[in-house]
Amino acid sequence: MPASAYLLLEDGERFDGVAAGATGGESTGEVVFNTAMSGYQEAVTDPSYRGQIIIFTYPLIGNYGVSAAAQESDAVHARAVVMREGIDREDAFEAEGGWLTWLADCDVPAIAGVDTRALVRHIRERGAMRGGIFAGETAADDALERVLAEPTIDGRDLVAEVSPSEPTLLDADGSGPLLACIDTGIKGSIVSHLRSRGARLELHPYRTGAAELLERHPDAVFLANGPGDPGALDQVVDTVRELVGRVPVFGICLGHQLLCRAIGLETFKLPFGHHGANHPVKDLASGAIDITSQNHGYAVLGPGGERTIAGEDPVRWETDFGTAELSHLNLYDRTVEGLVLRDVAGATVQYHPEAGPGPHDAEHVFDSFLAMI
Amino acid sequence: MPRRGDIEKILVIGSGPIVIGQAAEFDYSGAQACKVLLEEGYEVVLVNSNPATIMTDPEFATATYIEPLEPESVARVIERERPDALLPTLGGGTALNLARALTEDGTLARFGVELIGADYEAIQRAEDRLRFRDTMQAAGLAVPRSSVVASIAEGERALERVGLPAIVRPGFTMGGEGGGIARSHAEYRERVAEGLAASPIGQVLVEQSLIGWGEFELELMRDARDNVVVVCSIENVDPMGVHTGDSVTVAPQQTLSDAQYQRLRDQAKTVIRAVGVETGGSNIQFAVDPASGEIVVIEMNPRVSRSSALASKATGFPIAKIAARLAVGYALDEIDNDITRRTPASFEPAIDYVVVKWPRFAFEKFPGSDGALSTHMQSVGETMAIGRTFKQAFVKAMRSRELDLPVVAPADPAELLERLEISTPDRYELLLAALAGGVAEAEVCARTGIDPWFVAEIAALARGEDPEAGLARTFKAVDTCAAEFEAETPYYYSGFEAPGPEGPRHEVRRGERASVVILGSGPNRIGQGIEFDYCCVHAAMTVRASGRDAVMINCNPETVSTDYDTSDRLYFEPLTLTDVLGVIELERPEGVIVQFGGQTPLKLARELVDAGVPLLGTPVEAIDRAEDRPRFGRLCAELGLRTPAYATAESPQDALDAAERVGYPLLVRPSYVLGGRAMEICYSSDALADYLSRTGAGTPAGERGTIYLDRFLENAMELDVDALCDGEQVLIGGLMQHVEEAGIHSGDSACVIPPMSLGPDMLAQVRQATEQLALALGVVGLMNVQFAVRGEEELYVIEANPRASRTVPFVSKTVGVPLAKVACRLMLGERLRDLGLEERLGPGGPKGRHVAVKEAVLPFDRFPRADSLLGPEMKSTGEVMGVAADYPAAFGKAQAAAGATLPSAGAVFVSVTDYDKPSATQLAASLHDLGFRILATRGTAHAIRRLGVPAERLQKRGEGSPNVVDRIESGEVDLVINTPTGSGARADGYEIRRAAVARGIPCVTTMTGATAAQRAIVAMSRGPADLRSLQELHAEAAGHAEAAGHAEAAGTPKTPA
């Protein structure tokens, strides 16, 4: 009989379940839900989930075990995992271990047996909020105190926890274009997508200055994905500001938000974010729709400060760097999913063309990035 | 791209009768499509031969033609209606093959009809297994090693490439008909021969065996802008080697990693593009090697399919609806997801529950068939269950099956393991027993090839884990988005969850309006099919129209009743007492309707009432009275109505004694089942003793319940009556005369409206008897009575069913009055006298002069080793309707629609019992006059010759060769007339009938049927029958003068029944 545990939200809502993963593990963080039906290991090792507790809406998590190939980084970044049912098997041909065992080994607290659907509906209605996983015997009022003690994501620099302290040069002796990457917590899949296309990649600590980056004479600067609030990264934004126009700049997810802020656009916090693998995104140039992998809590405001884009007319921002044009639109909630800079070299997408996990529809984005060099 | 304005009239082709491999799912998709096209402002012309469908309700099309689904008749509809376009992707393989034929014979070009939703080349690339294989290889995808074979000789060569075991798969057949696994060389030759015969293009694919690999299906949609979405993934729990239609399947897929699943998804997109399906849904099947992850493409269906219906119900994404919109020009992002209303259809559903589909089989009805599952589909229906975990869904699905008899697993573990080796319908019970008995999971995996993940889940259940225990039944919504958005559509299922502080966290938005719960009919099975779903849907429509909320409970994913558009709230739940009460507790309905779902809800009536649930319509007391044989017998006696002598017995000895009192021949059966299960005619006490020992009836170990013994009325004509009653007044909805005599189950015999050979006195007697019964029982709603008429005078009551019957849709479509809707209004408190139906249903009967024939469709082609003989036990899976100005023409149409088109020339083989010889000789004579060659066995030939009609004598099987069977197999015979007596002749005829069925030659086994056939052949020789839409016929029946004009036709002859 596994030990009882419960999830407590900052508004006092409580969901009971049983402890899984790290024994006796307790943890607090921002509670978000992910609607992908597979890819649990990719998710928890994605640095963008730093500081967050992930609810998986798919009820069975762990079916096909874990494997080194599915790692998006070398650590688990999610604070904790909430599941309807956790499974610890390794039948799949790629499996190298069981999910629950692995969580325990990585010292990640988890809770199973939770009515995750009711929980998700609660968060959908009230918005993402702080919460924590606690052992059954922990008193609810202590638990609530600890939840409230957890700082909110807003204005918080989580990148510091995931960015490297030293630069790394990959494929130094290759002949492809050189990309200087401001590593705010880059996913493994992005790295391999760029490398598989012949790019030479340099991963730099996120506080690296523009001058230092330009000294490397990169063919382009790449702004990676990463955790938390783009509003808390003014130093990076300033760096990007100095880079735009002098070298092509591309960004994915957080990188997209940072470039947008750098050219003067605003970001805002979505009620409960986009975390899943089924969001339709329309490429406004071609009309093509990609089913995309998504993982972000913030988004970019439209030219008039609007959160969603109405109508079909072209959307443009006039910036210090000339015109920026909306290139991709989320068909679920019509939020900004990407833009191109018309007068200087630069383009970004909010979603995850690298998938990992999720559909491969948007891989072509990497080709178009590199084609701009 | 918006709606196309350049087309106005669209022809939709249905899938015809319910057969194995093509069932109610095509009524669901077809009905959805018709609705959408009408909404979009198009004129819809529909052709479908199946009257028991919602899609053939007059309001679902501008013009509805109940005609045989054959190129000729569809061409005549095209000629008459001149549609601009043909949408062939919603009527299964039937519609697709028709579209192909009409393209090839130039009909579409001649009348300028555009194929929409599919193009000819794409159909070819997908359905022609050879071209499909080449297309896949050209696209860089892997397919099993294979050779296409068009002759036995080529088959031998192919075997060298492929090796044993080999998979033999005929081209262009439904549900793998005629295909199979060949483990030995001998078996291989047999399979190839069968396959060549089954394939309309005489082509089979001989394929490397992938038995034991994982089997996966992806349901895709593509629009004209080349946007592709994967609606759902389905994993077969039964590995490759068991047809997906016969496999227990789960959605979404469970065992693939994200990386592996995305590979599958990428390949699926490559397939749909390579085949070139421009718009609409496609089903793509893959095999995955569990050891290496290697992926192989198995097939693609470039159309809406059984699996896409399942996917729609599993996800809430209405594939057929959207396919129809795509076909008329829309793009995916121009169509709303009607579950969220605020997001477009260009997305992939996110599921936060687990769905398990379970097939329903009927092997027990086909003695001779070995009951082993294979690559050709043999199940007759399916049930689906939604749970929050796999275990929850799995146990729910098991209890949704409603098996007549519990499966008894052998106690001996060795035997258990043995039986696990071959998949059979009861394999999961065996598996559970084995695991409970301590057999290692690995052992089970090795024997069955079932993925260890599933075996582990099932093992937990075997160890006694109850996935519901300690949790609260909590109703959740199916919303396509895992709760990311608010769901507008009330489609619910119960999960079992840890409750919150205020109890279960239900999602149901009940609203304030009074609600009425309609209990569905569960999985389709022989004896309880789509007809009952049709009635439930009509009930839902009526309840809604009355201003109440219609609440549907059902667990059959194929049906229209489980379309969330049909009711105000749909609960996808098993039809067991506890599950139903679970819904009722939450709904607190004004009443529950048990009259439309066949025997399934009727069986629950008593317990529901005991639980304090209010029933609408006929009180439970009346139900008991009609269902309880002795009580019903007494009632008839009180009313002065004749019933066959009968007795009931509680033990075998008891039965043998009682039989002496009743007298032979008699009809024996256990008390409880629909469709005359385990019902037999016994001519002697030996036969009875044999029956009792075979079925174990009456013995505690055997089938539960009492044994019923009825005196069997030989050579009696059977009648079926559907009547409406409000407790005070009775109206006869329809009075059907069976073509076959009593003794052939009402569900299997053809019948005709109006009756052809009943005098006014007998008609009056029948009406009166029906009226007496309905009033005495206190029926409120529908009642079905079966009568037998012997000689001129004797009327017997065989049974009365206080519920909607199998024939309600057929009757409704014939007389133009929706009986189920009327019945529902009566249950809701209206009175017949206020509905003004006397005009149409009174003694005068409907004004229409047309004649309608219902013919049963039998699945013997699926069970080659079973006897195709008809009897009191129902065996048909579906029905068709033939309607024309006179009986022979209507009968001919019905035969053609049933797939047994009568020959207009050639050779007829006649072999009948002495009793039938007189009429058989007359019949042979007239066929001879029509230019047929007459072949017969000795006795019959002799009798015929005496009439001066030349008859070639054929040797019986025993008399050496070439004999009858050889001649039939070599294709020299075009029509077989073979009547068996109750005694020995059955065995003799068996091989003849088997051969005829195998060759697809019409085979008539009753004299009355034969006479009708002969009449029809005469009628056909006078040229094609007239063609009119259901709407025209109904206008006529309603007495509208203008339409009545051309109803004049050859006077209706009498059948000599």
Ligand SMILES: Nc1ncnc2c1ncn2[C@@H]1O[C@H](COP(=O)(O)OP(=O)(O)O)[C@@H](O)[C@H]1O
């Ligand atoms: N090469 C094969 N080896 C083993 N089983 C096969 C093979 N090909 C098909 N099958 C089985 O036969 C079933 C029917 O084959 P399929 O190609 O889907 O024909 P159908 O048109 O009847 O669906 C499949 O569901 C699968 O289980």
Ligand SMILES: Nc1ncnc2c1ncn2[C@@H]1O[C@H](COP(=O)(O)OP(=O)(O)O)[C@@H](O)[C@H]1O
């Ligand atoms: N006493 C009888 N004599 C002749 N035929 C009978 C008799 N009783 C039943 N039958 C035949 O058996 C069929 C099935 O019997 P029925 O009582 O209708 O069972 P079910 O409940 O399956 O409809 C009937 O349609 C009829 O053809």
Ligand SMILES: [Mg+2]
């Ligand atoms: Mg198939």
Ligand SMILES: [Mg+2]
């Ligand atoms: Mg009956």
